[in-house]
Amino acid sequence: xxxxxxxxxxxxxxxxxxxxxxxxxxxxxxxxxxxxxxxxxxxxxxxxxxxxxxxxxxxxxxxxxxxxxxxxxxxxxxxxxxxxxxxxxxxxxxxxxxxxxxxxxxxxxxxxxxxxxxxxx
Amino acid sequence: xxxxxxxxxxxxxxxxxxxxxxxxxxxxxxxxxxxxxxxxxxxxxxxxxxxxxxxxxxxxxxxxxxxxxxxxxxxxxxxxxxxxxxxxxxxxxxxxxxxxxxxxxxxxxxxxxxxxxxxxx
DNA sequence: TGTAGTGTTATAGCTATATAGAACACGACA
DNA sequence: TGTCGTGTTCTATATAGCTATAACACTACA
Numbered sequence: 001x002x003x004x005x006x007x008x009x010x011x012x013x014x015x016x017x018x019x020x021x022x023x024x025x026x027x028x029x030x031x032x033x034x035x036x037x038x039x040x041x042x043x044x045x046x047x048x049x050x051x052x053x054x055x056x057x058x059x060x061x062x063x064x065x066x067x068x069x070x071x072x073x074x075x076x077x078x079x080x081x082x083x084x085x086x087x088x089x090x091x092x093x094x095x096x097x098x099x100x101x102x103x104x105x106x107x108x109x110x111x112x113x114x115x116x117x118x119x120x121x
Numbered sequence: 122x123x124x125x126x127x128x129x130x131x132x133x134x135x136x137x138x139x140x141x142x143x144x145x146x147x148x149x150x151x152x153x154x155x156x157x158x159x160x161x162x163x164x165x166x167x168x169x170x171x172x173x174x175x176x177x178x179x180x181x182x183x184x185x186x187x188x189x190x191x192x193x194x195x196x197x198x199x200x201x202x203x204x205x206x207x208x209x210x211x212x213x214x215x216x217x218x219x220x221x222x223x224x225x226x227x228x229x230x231x232x233x234x235x236x237x238x239x240x241x242x
Numbered sequence: 243t244g245t246a247g248t249g250t251t252a253t254a255g256c257t258a259t260a261t262a263g264a265a266c267a268c269g270a271c272a
Numbered sequence: 273t274g275t276c277g278t279g280t281t282c283t284a285t286a287t288a289g290c291t292a293t294a295a296c297a298c299t300a301c302a
Contacts, residue, residue, distance in 0.1 A: 008130070009129070010258085010259060010260085011259080011260075012259080012260090021225070024225050024226075025225065033278095036277080036278060036279085037278080037279065037280090038277090038278080038279090046260080046261085047260060047261050047262070048280095049260080049261080049262095049281095050259080050260060050261080052279085052280080053259090053260095055279095066279065066280095067268090067269085067278080067279080068267070068268050068269080068278070068279045068280075069267075069268030069269035069270080069277080069278050069279065070268080070269060070270085070277090070278060070279080071277090071278055071279075072278090072279080083226065086222075086226060087226045087227075087228070090222060090223075090226060090228070091228070091232065091233075091236040092236070094219075094222075095233060095236050095237070096236065096237065098215075098219055099233070099236075099237040101207075101211060101215075102211075104142070104145050104146065105145075105204065105207060105208045105211060106208075107208070107211070107212070111212065112212075112216060112220070115212040115213070115216050115217065115220075116216070116217060116220040131288085131289060131290085132289080132290075133289080133290090154248095157247080157248065157249085158248080158249065158250090159247090159248080159249090167290080167291085168290060168291050168292070169249095169250095170251095170290080170291085170292095171289080171290060171291080173249085173250080174289090174290095176249095187249065187250095188248080188249080188298090188299085189248070189249045189250075189297070189298050189299080190247080190248050190249065190297075190298030190299035190300080191247090191248060191249080191298080191299060191300085192247090192248055192249080193248090193249080
């Protein structure tokens with residue numbers, strides 16, 4: 001997990017996004033415990049309450065389950081749930097504006113491919 | 122210009138984005154006046170200081186020029202400046218994450234095309 | 243000179259986000 | 273029983289974003 005936060009979104013929202021990515025990318029499997037609130041707070045230099053807020057939203061969405069004294073765990077079926085939810089959200093809320101931006105800026109598939117590859121290095 | 126703000130970004134930043142789009146799309150030509158601070162504030166139900174903040178950033182970036190008592194005007198060369206700046210910013214800051222998301226969600230060009238077209242209706 | 247537009251500055255208050263530190267409650271284990 | 277992990281709650285402070293309202297300064301025009 002990257003260590004840096006940007007200023008475009010609240011930290012708790014970026015953190016939630018990263019947990020979502022870890023689940024979708026099989027870094028976290030169903031049944032796995034999430035990194036503890038204290039560990040994440042210490043490692044990424046944020047307030048435990050900020051971490052808790054991110055985790056709380058995941059619990060509200062039925063992605064994780066909190067077990068007091070034990071930790072938080074990825075729910076069964078969480079990946080499928082996220083996959084479908086993120087897909088719909090991306091197609092409905094993000095892609096339309098991205099598509100318009102790509103056209104407006106005259107970006108070709110070659111431009112986009114080159115930009116994707118240069119970042120992989 | 123759309124009338125609704127989302128909660129993902131501060132209003133002043135969304136407003137700045139819309140002015141940028143209007144310039145890139147030739148809705149605003151170089152030399153044109155921007156809608157006045159009061160007009161935008163009234164029409165979109167935001168505080169004049171919020172509008173001013175968006176406009177101030179455009180002035181800081183040499184996109185517009187403020188003329189007290191007269192209005193704000195799109196600078197000569199602003200479109201080219203924006204076009205290049207937005208292109209670079211999009212390719213460097215936005216596209217890499219978008220690309221990863223598209224791959225992660227298993228979205229095909231057909232999925233994306235369908236989503237673009239359904240929004241056009 | 244007065245009016246009607248423009249930008250600009252000031253004061254004040256509220257909400258959201260984030261921080262800091264501490265302590266409480268639970269569960270597993272030695 | 274005590275320890276060490278976990279989640280959870282509490283109090284307090286600071287900053288950013290946004291709101292509301294008002295007034296000041298500039299410009300063009302009748």
